[in-house]
Amino acid sequence: MSAVCPNGHTSQADDYCDTCGSPIDAAAQPPAPAASATGSGSPAPQAGSSLDLDPAGMPSAAAGASAPSAPPAPGTAPTALECPNCGTENPDGALFCEACGYDFTTGAMPRDASGGAGEADGPDGPDPREGAGDGPSAGPSAGASDGAPEGGAPATAPAPAAGSATETFDWLAEVWVDPDWYQTQHAEDPCPSPGLPAIMPLRHRSVLLGRVSTSRNTHPEIDLSSDPGVSRRHAQLTTDGSRWFVEDLGSSNGTFVGPAAGPLPEQPIAVGPRTELGDDDRLYVGAWTRVVVRRATPDEVEAYG
Structure with a gap:
């Protein structure tokens, strides 16, 4: 039986919404539909219905009315939805x-790297600004970050999907665990131990930041699944070859941009518009994650290429 989350999404799970992650209140669910008065499980014809009864007492379709389609047989495989732009199922x-x-809803094409209209990987649904199931709510920040390497995940690059990676790359992302950012977020989960960053080559002009979700078929190129404050489809990074831009996709806790030196950012970027990243800018997302986008060195190209 499906449930409805506080934001109106239909969820197969009854504890947390599998669209936005918000907790589901079982007491607030709508009552189950009452059994049909006919006793047969089928709704009675409404006044003015195009159905009338044949001599045997069975409903027959009136002239010009179409018969209801039969439900799919149990075990039928879900229909694949082919993208008219790239052909992907x-x-x-x-x-x-x-x-x-x-x-698929509006027919808008993905936004190109130069910022042309109608070409971006948009959000998969509105996330609440305080989505309890998708991570801690971002609070006001304080303190300073000097941009020095403070922490992170093991320095291993994820294996690219077969056939999806280019032969070479010029840019990479460093994913750090930032204790200073963690202190401003008031997260309930314990902060991981700081260490070396995870190095992720950026092999495409548009890459998704977020958490893996099998139910939503979401597999971000920059996988931040270890941080509970990151949304499934959190933000999109795009480039024109010389500059990088970030776009928040309606994340629960926001996307913050700040320089390497100076105080940590206190206000998230707006949802939708793209924000250009400066040479020393850092991205702050979730409960403890800091992302640095920079050019790869020749040694890194050789090591991760």
Whole structure:
């Protein structure tokens, strides 16, 4: 039986919404539909219905009315939704193409790297600004970050999907655990031990930051699944070859941009518009994650290429 989260999403899970992660209140669920008065499980014809009864007492379709389609047989495989832009097959009911970001609802094309209209990988649904199931709510920040290496995950690069990576790359992302950022977020989860950053080559002009979700078929190129404050489809990074831009996709806790030196950012960027990243800018997301986008050195190209 499906449930409805506080934000109106239908969820197969009854504890947390599998769309936005908000907790589901079982007491607030709508009552189950009452059994049909006919006793047969089928709704009675409404006044003015196009159905009338044949001599045997069975309903027959009036002239010009179409008979209801039969429900799919149990065990029938879900229909694949083919993207008209890139041809990728997506799960039936997907809102955006997971390969190119095509919007199945509005027909909007993905935004190009130069910022042309109608070409970005948009959010898979509105996330609440205080989504309890998707991570801690971002609070006001205080303190300073000097941009020095303070922590992170093991320095291992994820293996690229077969056939999806280019032969070379010029840019990479460093993913750090930032204790200073953690102190401003008031997260309940314990902060991981700081260490070396995870190095992730950026092999595409558009990459998704977020957490892996099998139910939503979300597999971000920059996987931040270890941070509970990061949304499934948190933010999108795009480049024109010389500059990088970040776009918040309606994340629960926001995307923050700040320089390497100076106080930590206190206000998240706006949802939707792209924000250009300066040479020393850092991205702050979730409960403890800091992301640095920079050019790869020749040794790094050789090591991760």
